[in-house]
Amino acid sequence: MEHSIADPLHTRLTFITGAGGQLGRALAETFPDAVALTRADWDVLEPPLRTFPELVLHAAAWTDVDGAEADPDGARQVNVEGTRTVVSLGAPVAYFSTDYVFDGQKTEPYAESDEPTPLSVYGRTKLEGEREIRDGWVVRSSWLFAPWGHNFVLTMLRLGRERDEVSVVDDQRGSPTYVGHLAEAAREIVRLPHGLYHIAADGDCTWAEFTEAIFEEAGIECRVNRISTAELARPAPRPAYSVLRSEKPETPRLTHWREGLRACLARL
């Protein structure tokens, strides 16, 4: 394995879990010397690998928010027990968490010192997973999208090309975050003191506003019909407002979500 003298990070044997997922793939690009472990390489519900890393970027998770309501034990196993197994490797862990640990009652951005009160099984299991991290970084981000995997941007691009009109929720507000930008920030995070960091794109929008921007940037003619969360009637409750901010001056700042959207579309 080649190591860059300019980047001390590359001297640490680094594992990426969930390397087949949206964020995991971006981390594998950003940390090219890391050992990128997909679920097929290592299911975190299985005993730990025999090789011991010096750093773990833990992106494996149960991320099916609605599915978690139907199978809370399944979600808990991956997000809590799986995280415990990752921690048992003995290396510092960067654990990626979510804005869904908050209940959305606030009307101004959530900072690290705000008390999490998750509404959903997914949010609760991610919060429990956070508490497994004794030695490392908890990085909360929001509304992730990537040029690959399952995500809102790819779904809307498909629907927008198939239909004349889409109905999208307009009463949930957050910050859509491009995985490439979050992965770059992770390079800085693992040099910072251990602790909790909120890292999401600058700016905020509703899902309907995000959809309009996706269509505008991609040159798609499709009308966005704004609906409410109640009309969509999904199994898992979601926070109405989950914009994140960091109160720590050393936290890396990301560019506006629209820049992230452009960067993502440029890769398609």
Ligand SMILES: NC(=O)c1ccc[n+]([C@@H]2O[C@H](COP(=O)([O-])OP(=O)(O)OC[C@H]3O[C@@H](n4cnc5c(N)ncnc54)[C@H](OP(=O)(O)O)[C@@H]3O)[C@@H](O)[C@H]2O)c1
């Ligand atoms: N997506 C979002 O909007 C969002 C927002 C905030 C925070 N996050 C957090 O960011 C992290 C990455 O999310 P993402 O969007 O990249 O999720 P993702 O695309 O669903 O990727 C998660 C990956 O974890 C893998 N995985 C699931 N169970 C596993 C297991 N038992 N062992 C090993 N791997 C397993 C999945 O494999 P399979 O596909 O084979 O199941 C998938 O490749 C997660 O911790 C998530 O909670 C996500």
